[in-house]
Amino acid sequence: MTLYFDPFRELDQLTQQIVSGGRSPRSFPMDAYRRGDEFIVHLDLPGADPSSIDVTVERNALTVRAERHSEFREGDELLVSERPQGIFSRQLSLGATIDTDSIGASYEGGVLTLTLAVSEAAKPRKVEVRASGDRTTLEPGAS
DSSP: OOEEOOHHHHHHHHHHHHHTTTSOOSSOOEEEEEETTEEEEEEEOTTOOGGGOEEEEETTEEEEEEEEOOOOOTTOOOOOOOSOOEEEEEEEEEOTTBOGGGOEEEEETTEEEEEEEBOGGGSOOOOOEEOTTOOOEEOTTOO
8 A cells, every 4th residue: 555544643633623622734635545546536625716725745645735725804793614624634554556656636526636656677577487497487367
């Protein structure tokens, strides 16, 4: 697996959310899975302005930041305010098998989708097996 989940970081973020009354989450929900030679990550960013979304890669860390602001104006009478506002971020640790030069990102319907390709060096490949003194090539699993 080349995407890492840090339960302690997630627990810390959950604790911060509880302490702040649930109004200021520091990250956003995510799904991640592998499909063939790429990993796909979906991050829920409802209401985020696409121009505020920032995806950066530094060494083995991919960071996503986005901003969502209230639309309240001066003089508005606030009745309920449950939607989190502010800066949201999420960081993923990438393994050496990810080709960081070919990461793709798209944003549609409040969902940011990242595609992370598996590097050529990390893809499965066939290894030729030769018997000593014989030029016969054996396929893995052949008897």
